[in-house]
Amino acid sequence: MRDVTYLRPGNVRDAVQLYRTTPGCRPLAGGTDLMVMLHAGTLRPAPRAVLDLWSLPELKGVRRANDVLEIGAAEPYTGIIGSRDAQESVPALVAAARTIGAAQIQNRGTLGGNLANASPAGDTLPVLLAYDAVVVTDRRSIPIDEFFVGYRKTALADDELITAVRLPLGRDVVFRKVGTRAAQAISKVVLAVSREPARIAIGSVAEIPLRARRAEVALERNDIAGAVAAVADDIRPIDDVRSTAAYRRQVTQNVLRELLDAFARG
Ligand SMILES: Cc1cc2nc3c(=O)[nH]c(=O)nc-3n(C[C@H](O)[C@H](O)[C@H](O)COP(=O)(O)OP(=O)(O)OC[C@H]3O[C@@H](n4cnc5c(N)ncnc54)[C@H](O)[C@@H]3O)c2cc1C
Numbered sequence: 498m499r500d501v502t503y504l505r506p507g508n509v510r511d512a513v514q515l516y517r518t519t520p521g522c523r524p525l526a527g528g529t530d531l532m533v534m535l536h537a538g539t540l541r542p543a544p545r546a547v548l549d550l551w552s553l554p555e556l557k558g559v560r561r562a563n564d565v566l567e568i569g570a571a572e573p574y575t576g577i578i579g580s581r582d583a584q585e586s587v588p589a590l591v592a593a594a595r596t597i598g599a600a601q602i603q604n605r606g607t608l609g610g611n612l613a614n615a616s617p618a619g620d621t622l623p624v625l626l627a628y629d630a631v632v633v634t635d636r637r638s639i640p641i642d643e644f645f646v647g648y649r650k651t652a653l654a655d656d657e658l659i660t661a662v663r664l665p666l667g668r669d670v671v672f673r674k675v676g677t678r679a680a681q682a683i684s685k686v687v688l689a690v691s692r693e694p695a696r697i698a699i700g701s702v703a704e705i706p707l708r709a710r711r712a713e714v715a716l717e718r719n720d721i722a723g724a725v726a727a728v729a730d731d732i733r734p735i736d737d738v739r740s741t742a743a744y745r746r747q748v749t750q751n752v753l754r755e756l757l758d759a760f761a762r763g
Pocket residue numbers: 523524525526527528529530531532533550570571596597598599602605606607608609610611612613614618619620621657658659660681682683684
């Protein structure tokens with residue numbers, strides 16, 4: 498920890514340059530994941546430098562542009578929760594942000610960090626999948642559907658920075674998190690569902706946050722019972738310290754039924 502060099506670029510261009518040219522460099526946004534891992538010494542390889550993105554104005558803000566809502570990669574959850582545009586356009590993301598940690602974590606944690614950390618239990622990730630969000634980086638746009646490529650692995654290149662996330666306007670998405678407590682809990686199961694187009698996205702039930710494709714096909718036919726049955730084959734839950742595979746399977750089906758019934762009732 499003592500031997501880590503701290504780099505503080507003044508703009509995204511310099512950040513990209515430093516990231517490309519500094520060996521063993523790791524981006525630092527809010528630090529709510531990274532600092533925990535640094536202190537625990539669990540990062541392999543151990544970073545030799547951190548690149549502080551927190552204060553870069555280009556990575557902040559929530560703005561509406563044409564038919565999308567764009568959220569800066571280093572905008573903290575508090576900014577998303579407090580944004581009128583976000584409340585109106587992507588209420589499911591606001592609902593997810595409200596469940597993350599407590600106020601201290603919401604003041605520092607960011608979407609860019611949640612995405613790059615790529616935990617299967619990351620709470621915003623199913624929501625971003627249900628919205629068909631686009632991850633914008635310093636060099637390209639990545640459809641969220643192509644972003645998670647393995648356990649805590651993303652499509653980002655080694656020297657690629659997330660700069661923003663774009664979400665379409667006008668999509669009705671609902672969010673539900675099941676944890677041990679109403680607050681300060683890591684998800685046992687987390688779902689985000691859009692009825693039109695049919696999107697069923699789930700976290701904590703596989704090595705990546707995933708779209709339940711079989712269940713989505715049933716939902717496209719308006720077959721709610723079929724979607725609830727099919728979702729059991731879409732997910733790959735495991736037993737771990739937070740829950741059992743059997744519990745996760747059952748709860749996924751129960752919550753999906755509830756959400757789809759609620760959509761059906763209007
Ligand atoms: C007490 C506590 C409670 C928590 N509760 C929850 C919870 O309920 N739900 C939940 O989902 N998470 C939770 N978390 C995890 C964490 O807060 C989130 O994942 C948060 O979104 C991480 O964002 P950050 O900005 O702090 O990321 P950081 O810690 O700064 O970075 C995380 C990872 O992303 C990389 N990174 C960051 N920004 C970028 C970027 N722009 N481009 C490329 N790579 C980048 C970093 O190098 C690092 O690998 C909790 C953490 C703590 C400590």
